[in-house]
Amino acid sequence: xxxxxxxxxxxxxxxxxxxxxxxxxxxxxxxxxxxxxxxxxxxxxxxxxxxxxxxxxxxxxxxxxxxxxxxxxxxxxxxxxxxxxxxxxxxxxxxxxxxxxxxxxxxxxxxxxxxxxxxxxxxxxxxxxxxxxxxxxxxxxxxxxxxxxxxxxxxxxxxxxxxxxxxxxxxxxxxxxxxxxxxxxxxxxxxxxxxxxxxxxxxxxxxxxxxxxxxxxxxxxxxxxxxxxxxxxxxxxxxxxxxxxxxxxxxxxxxx
Amino acid sequence: xxxxxxxxxxxxxxxxxxxxxxxxxxxxxxxxxxxxxxxxxxxxxxxxxxxxxxxxxxxxxxxxxxxxxxxxxxxxxxxxxxxxxxxxxxxxxxxxxxxxxxxxxxxxxxxxxxxxxxxxxxxxxxxxxxxxxxxxxxxxxxxxxxxxxxxxxxxxxxxxxxxxxxxxxxxxxxxxxxxxxxxxxxxxxxxxxxxxxxxxxxxxxxxxxxxxxxxxxxxxxxxxxxxxxxxxxxxxxxxxxxxxxxxxxxxxxxxxxxx
Numbered sequence: 001x002x003x004x005x006x007x008x009x010x011x012x013x014x015x016x017x018x019x020x021x022x023x024x025x026x027x028x029x030x031x032x033x034x035x036x037x038x039x040x041x042x043x044x045x046x047x048x049x050x051x052x053x054x055x056x057x058x059x060x061x062x063x064x065x066x067x068x069x070x071x072x073x074x075x076x077x078x079x080x081x082x083x084x085x086x087x088x089x090x091x092x093x094x095x096x097x098x099x100x101x102x103x104x105x106x107x108x109x110x111x112x113x114x115x116x117x118x119x120x121x122x123x124x125x126x127x128x129x130x131x132x133x134x135x136x137x138x139x140x141x142x143x144x145x146x147x148x149x150x151x152x153x154x155x156x157x158x159x160x161x162x163x164x165x166x167x168x169x170x171x172x173x174x175x176x177x178x179x180x181x182x183x184x185x186x187x188x189x190x191x192x193x194x195x196x197x198x199x200x201x202x203x204x205x206x207x208x209x210x211x212x213x214x215x216x217x218x219x220x221x222x223x224x225x226x227x228x229x230x231x232x233x234x235x236x237x238x239x240x241x242x243x244x245x246x247x248x249x250x251x252x253x254x255x256x
Numbered sequence: 257x258x259x260x261x262x263x264x265x266x267x268x269x270x271x272x273x274x275x276x277x278x279x280x281x282x283x284x285x286x287x288x289x290x291x292x293x294x295x296x297x298x299x300x301x302x303x304x305x306x307x308x309x310x311x312x313x314x315x316x317x318x319x320x321x322x323x324x325x326x327x328x329x330x331x332x333x334x335x336x337x338x339x340x341x342x343x344x345x346x347x348x349x350x351x352x353x354x355x356x357x358x359x360x361x362x363x364x365x366x367x368x369x370x371x372x373x374x375x376x377x378x379x380x381x382x383x384x385x386x387x388x389x390x391x392x393x394x395x396x397x398x399x400x401x402x403x404x405x406x407x408x409x410x411x412x413x414x415x416x417x418x419x420x421x422x423x424x425x426x427x428x429x430x431x432x433x434x435x436x437x438x439x440x441x442x443x444x445x446x447x448x449x450x451x452x453x454x455x456x457x458x459x460x461x462x463x464x465x466x467x468x469x470x471x472x473x474x475x476x477x478x479x480x481x482x483x484x485x486x487x488x489x490x491x492x493x494x495x496x497x498x499x500x501x502x503x504x505x506x507x508x509x510x511x512x513x514x515x
Contacts, residue, residue, distance in 0.1 A: 032380065113367075117365075120361055120363060120366075121359045121360075121361055121363040122363050122364070122365055122366070124320075124325050124359070124363065125357070125359060125363035125364075125365070125427075126365075126376070127323075127324075127325060127352075128323050128325065128352055128355070128357045129352070129353075129376060129377035129427075129431075130349040130350065130352045130353045130377065130380055130431075131349075131376065131377070131379065131380055132345070132349070
């Protein structure tokens with residue numbers, strides 16, 4: 001009985017999330033547009049994540065190179081290192097790990113912020129003052145996450161490649177120009193474009209789940225904690241599902 | 257004779273106060289919990305109407321239905337003659353500019369300064385206030401009316417409980433509404449600050465010539481501000497009258513409120 005009600009409430013929540021997304025698409029193209037707030041949210045989201053994403057990217061590059069190097073060395077294939085690292089970072093590791101880091105930072109932040117606004121009646125106050133809080137709070141945050149994540153992923157990927165270059169330079173005496181020449185020779189648009197497109201969907205999913213959890217927060221301060229927590233869990237799960245779909249589609253069109 | 261009667265009727269009509277709010281047979285349930293069971297209310301122009309009721313009697317649900325934050329199951333809610341249950345989003349937003357709402361917990365936007373809090377309702381509805389282009393003047397005017405012009409650049413976290421209440425009132429007044437809804441205006445305040453807020457409510461009503469609907473548990477507040485009172489019991493009008501009429505009532509349920 002308990003199991004049934006848990007399954008039922010899970011599907012109800014999925015339905016509500018779809019309805020919430022539908023409301024987003026319905027209201028995003030209608031006036032009034034909150035450009036100023038959108039820019040503010042882009043700045044906030046970017047500013048809040050850039051250091052974390054930079055550090056994450058740098059460590060991804062370092063670790064990947066350090067751990068792969070001995071194996072490649074065994075086959076005398078160290079010269080393949082820039083190609084291998086760049087493809088794995090640009091195609092998969094960069095977007096997914098950076099998006100997961102972004103989800104941890106932004107989905108929980110949005111969930112907690114909107115959740116506390118809900119329980120302290122700030123969202124009701126906006127509604128009563130004749131401003132549509134969905135447009136002001138939700139649409140701007142979802143759009144900002146959708147716009148900022150691809151930019152942050154490109155930035156994180158670049159830092160990751162730089163981290164990889166540092167190891168290559170230290171261990172193999174490879175110059176900056178040589179390393180990045182190899183990287184750009186290897187990479188094709190078919191690596192970059194699908195990977196960038198999927199980050200828009202990742203950003204949208206993170207913003208959507210964070211806003212959904214926060215906007216519908218109930219049960220006081222306990223609810224705020226739950227909203228922040230479950231926003232990260234749901235967003236991470238959704239990322240993996242979207243990644244699978246993206247890889248599947250890319251495979252059809254680009255034959256990875 | 258007929259002419260005299262007509263003149264009398266006209267005079268009566270002119271003297272009759274305009275109906276600002278009218279709730280008829282309002283019902284709202286949450287599952288089996290029937291919170292509002294045919295509640296009725298009339299608020300006239302310039303009037304201060306107090307609604308008292310125990311916790312869970314449906315006061316907050318009623319006030320949320322009144323501003324469209326909650327959908328009633330049945331009944332009509334007319335704000336200045338317009339049934340808000342039948343309005344679309346834009347019309348509802350426009351009618352909301354005629355209503356100022358002072359929330360129980362103040363509901364100040366804590367990521368914004370006092371100035372930004374007060375400017376927020378003006379973003380979309382500045383055109384309602386004719387001949388006013390400078391929002392700063394409006395903000396200062398509203399802050400001066402609550403005696404807190406010096407707090408314009410502070411954050412809500414830097415304000416005391418009483419100051420927050422005053423700023424929330426200033427925000428409710430910024431669009432110069434015709435009706436103000438007060439949800440427990442003195443709750444959580446010490447007796448001295450409560451008196452200051454009550455005095456402020458009276459002053460604001462005279463200055464802005466608003467009609468006020470006040471939900472409160474505070475008998476002192478009701479005594480000072482009310483012109484008429486409704487006692488809400490089990491989601492319906494249990495008793496109505498002036499403060500003195502109700503305070504002198506022999507009904508046991510009514511007496512409980514005035515102990």
